[in-house]
Amino acid sequence: MVFSLAKSLAVVLAAGLLNVLAVAPAVAQGTVRRHLVYFRDKAGTPFSVAQPQAFLSARSVARRTRQGIAVLPRDLPVNPAYVTQVRGVSGRPEVLYTSRWFNAAVVSCDSATLARITALPAVRSAATLNRSFRSVSPTLPPEQVAPAAARGTVATRAKYGMAYRQNEQIGALAMHDAGFRGEGMQIAVFDAGFPGVNQIPALQPLYQEQRLVSTRNFVDGGRDVYQRSSHGTNCLSAMAGNQEGFYIGSAPKATFHLCLTEDVNSEHPIEEANWLAAAEYADSVGVDIISSSLGYTTFDAPSVSYTYADMNGKTAISSRAATIAARVGILVVSAAGNEGANPWRYISAPADADSIISVGAVDSLGIRASFSSYGPTSDGRVKPTLAAMGRAAAVLAPNGTAFRGNGTSYACPILAGMVAGFWQANPTLTAQQVIAALRNTASQSTAPNASLGYGIPNFVKAYNALNPGTPLDTTDGRAASGEELGLFPNPIGDGLLTLALPAELRGKPLSVRVLDARGAVVGRQQLAASTATTAPLKLGRLAKGTYLCEVSAGSVRRTVKFVQQ
Incomplete structure (x- = not known):
């Protein structure tokens, strides 16, 4: 359905964030759809790369500075005069938000109004993002796996609950013991909804410690994300859960931003535009890591679906957005996809993006899950990048109960939480150096393949490789003397x-x-x-x-x- 923003919504962080512009609902003379309108240039913009504080937060600028990344013209907001011209076209088009990186705006209007917009001298082209609308329907429950009949009773297992093995497998237990639980790291979670997050006991420390610092709903507008699909709740819990004796996630002390970008009731490129919007928002507020358990391959007719040839990191909207996010110093972690046993077979967008971590799924023993999507990208790059536990992974439901489910969707946040702790432990690294350190010490680092990429990373191995003078004790199955069981x-x-x-x-x-x-x-x-x-x-x-x-x-x-x- 089409959502009209309330007139009272204000522009956040000047023009620098993806601006939500308050206008009256469009008067439809035909079918109202959402379109991505591209502008020709940024000529005459009142913004300057010399004064990034006008459109980027101090934390965003600091992230770039720390990694030696310059603020470039692509970071400048869309020229406000161009937006005013679009809004002035007859038919009262609604500008939902603008994109700095794409120099574009998402506009809601009918086809006649769109024709008048594309005739503007400032407009280069336009693409329709959705072709049909569906009424909201009940969300299907996530796939669940029956719990194992018996479990260990050692202290650490009792402390972490059902999340024990998925943390142990990637060295997150040792990471936590060493004092790295994500403190000071900011993670943006892109998903389809977060119902129950504000009520689940294991997630209450987020509120008590003021570590859930923002929410944004890019589907409906506004800030209410505690609705729609529970998929986001499941994924967030894999990182943020923090109830000792019941469930502890991989980054239980990190700070989070929740972004609702996915409409589970339909599948159209508008959701990729929402992903783009969320990525620019995350950039603007200074996020360190994006965790995205979303993927795009096939759209509802008549929107045109992707082909495997499009999985080159340069075609899909979300993939192009993820690549730019990586270029501005954000470490993007994306689920590889669950198409390994399906005709599509390969990774989905934005997992094909360059310079990000695309996550495949394994079981508790490190064996590839049959559903985990294969690489490589269509242009031959190794994908997935790394792998984590996504078969029978433990996550939390909106009612606070723990269950086991399947999907690279769960492997992604489990690994993203470890990435946060690893970066916390090695704060002088750039995002790309973090990826390289994890990749170079993963289980298949010397022989990456199209199934699991470089394999399963381990915090201790990667940390010790970077810090040989002050190594951590390893608990990954290898004796200190180098002997193995x-x-x-x-x-x-x-x-x-x-x-x-x-x-x-x-x-x-x-x-x-x-x-x-x-x-x-x-x-x-x-x-x-x-x-x-x-x-x-x-x-x-x-x-x-x-x-x-x-x-x-x-x-x-x-x-x-x-x-x-």
């Missing part, structure tokens, strides 16, 4: 197995747990203390699949992956 034969059938023990597990009573791909404990065994380098293990017959064997002695825990044939 081993298990053979692998793959296994029936019969006796043998554990190869690193030095730090010898001479101590050992507790052994075996977990399946969903994180359920399917086997336990206690081993007496021994100085031997190996230990026998009898598990019995397991169902075919991939498993994780976890061996612990006090606070020391090591893991090894194996396959049951």
Whole structure:
């Protein structure tokens, strides 16, 4: 449906943010649609790159300065005189917002009015963003996965609740223990709605500590985002959840901006224009990271859908916007897409954008989820960039309960939260240096592929590579001496197995747990203390699949992956 902004809405941060201009509703002489109107230039603008404080916040300017990024003419707001000319066209067109980066405006009007707008000397061209409107319908619940029947009871697992494994897998537990929980980092979340966020107990610290600093609704206008789809609530919780003993996300102390950009009741390029608007808003307020669990490939008729050839980072509106966001120093984290088992198969926009992190999905054992979209981009760049847990990932529902769901949508914020902590721990890095550090130390760094890109990153590995003089202790399954926990034969059938023990597990009573791909404990065994380098293990017959064997002695825990044939 078409939304008309209230007359009382004001321009935020002068003309620098994506300006929401207050006008009366259009008088429709035909079907009213939304259009992206491009201007020819920024000639005569009253703004200057020498005075960015007139259209960018101090935090936005500081982010650029810290990374050696200049304010460029693309950052200048649209010439207000051009906007006035559009508003003055007969038919009373409604200018919803303007785009600095695209030098354009999103205008709501009928086709006759649009023809008069495109005849203006200041206008270069126009493209229609939506072709039809649907009445609001109930949102389908997210895909849920039944919880595992049994779970571990060690202290850290009890502290993090169902979010334990997804944090552990990328080193976020060690990150938190080292004192990096996202403090001082600002994350903008782009999604389809955030109902319940202002009521969920695990998210109340956001309000109590004043770490939810802004909300914007780019679909309906205004600031109410606690509505529509619960997808945004799920994704935010994966980072911001902070209720010890129940659920802790990957960035429980970060500061957030919530942007509602997606209309789940239809699929048209207007939603990509909303993404663009939100990205420019995020830039203007000084956001460090964008977490976007949205993707665009196929639109409702008669809007023209993308093809795989369009996944080149230069065609889709959202991809072009994401690339510019990266150019101004924002670290963009985007879900790769859930098309891996579908005819489309490949990543979606804006995951094809250059210089961003596109996130694929794995299960708790690091095995690629079948739905996770494949790369590369159509111009041959490695995608996805990295991967995190998106199969049976734990998130929160609007009523505050925790459940497990599937999707790169969940892998994206889980990883984005770790990115925030990593950047916090290494504040002198640029956004692109952060991406390089995580990519260069990820599980497939030496052999990236079209399934998971450079693989699963780990905070400790990346941190230690950058800080060799002050390394953190690793808990990723590798002993401090460089020895690994081993298990053979692998793959296994029936019969006796043998554990190869690193030095730090010898001479101590050992507790052994075996977990399946969903994180359920399917086997336990206690081993007496021994100085031997190996230990026998009898598990019995397991169902075919991939498993994780976890061996612990006090606070020391090591893991090894194996396959049951």
